[in-house]
Amino acid sequence: MIRYSRSTKWSKSQMPVANLFSIPCLKFTHRHTISSSSSLLVIAAGKRPMVTAGSSSSSPGAFTTLQERVKFEKEIKKSKFIAIAGPISDERSAQSFLSEVREARATHNCWAYKVGEQYRSNDDGEPSGTAGKPIHSAIVSSGLDRVMVVVIRYFGGIKLGTGGLVRAYGGVAAECLRNGPTCLVKSKVPMGLEVTFDLLGVLYHQLQSFHAEDIAQDYDTGKDGITMVTFKVDFDKAESLEEAVKNNCSREIVFYKR
Numbered sequence: 001m002i003r004y005s006r007s008t009k010w011s012k013s014q015m016p017v018a019n020l021f022s023i024p025c026l027k028f029t030h031r032h033t034i035s036s037s038s039s040l041l042v043i044a045a046g047k048r049p050m051v052t053a054g055s056s057s058s059s060p061g062a063f064t065t066l067q068e069r070v071k072f073e074k075e076i077k078k079s080k081f082i083a084i085a086g087p088i089s090d091e092r093s094a095q096s097f098l099s100e101v102r103e104a105r106a107t108h109n110c111w112a113y114k115v116g117e118q119y120r121s122n123d124d125g126e127p128s129g130t131a132g133k134p135i136h137s138a139i140v141s142s143g144l145d146r147v148m149v150v151v152i153r154y155f156g157g158i159k160l161g162t163g164g165l166v167r168a169y170g171g172v173a174a175e176c177l178r179n180g181p182t183c184l185v186k187s188k189v190p191m192g193l194e195v196t197f198d199l200l201g202v203l204y205h206q207l208q209s210f211h212a213e214d215i216a217q218d219y220d221t222g223k224d225g226i227t228m229v230t231f232k233v234d235f236d237k238a239e240s241l242e243e244a245v246k247n248n249c250s251r252e253i254v255f256y257k258r
Contacts, residue, residue, distance in 0.1 A: 063145040072176035078156025083176035085149040107155040112136035113148035134170030142177040188232035210241040
């Protein structure tokens with residue numbers, strides 16, 4: 001018996017990807033892996049955890065993640081497997097995710113997640129390497145980043161063996177991720193420049209054209225008639241914005257990037 005459902009009754013704190021990342025999440029039907037790093041955690045829940053941690057390669061700029069939480073259920077030899085996957089952004093959201101979806105009455109709550117270069121997995125009482133690692137492998141194969149998958153198992157009385165467990169945990173995790181809606185998240189580049197007051201109008205026009213965010217001015221530069229303007233822009237628009245500002249201001253302008 002297989003059941004798949006997209007979550008519709010999560011609380012506010014669980015649903016919006018934009019809240020998790022604080023940057024726009026664009027619907028994306030094809031999956032690509034462009035990831036960035038973030039801080040991670042070790043989570044212990046219920047049984048003594050067998051946690052595997054490590055790092056993987058990544059590229060800065062953008063990443064594809066799940067747009068919302070998604071659930072997939074499958075019965076394998078009388079054992080019920082429930083996979084729940086969703087977007088995470090950092091240590092706190094990963095810990096909250098596990099706390100919210102784990103089922104205390106279940107035989108096992110196994111999990112894995114990936115955030116940029118870091119990943120962790122937990123077999124939660126299953127034989128070492130038969131649950132957490134297959135779940136992590138499913139995440140890597142999906143091409144998604146900043147996601148967590150928890151696979152809950154209710155033992156049905158029939159042992160699956162090492163190979164059977166690997167296929168079961170990896171399979172339900174992969175199917176859950178495969179059916180979930182995804183989105184592309186672009187990182188922002190913090191930038192700044194010093195500009196004379198008479199060029200502020202030209203500058204702000206360009207910033208609006210390139211959808212710059214968090215625009216701020218600092219008049220305390222110690223230079224007469226000059227202000228510092230700081231802002232953030234999509235990583236793939238930074239160079240074009242810099243060129244456009246220089247061309248329209250018709251004078252030498254130095255940009256500062258962090």
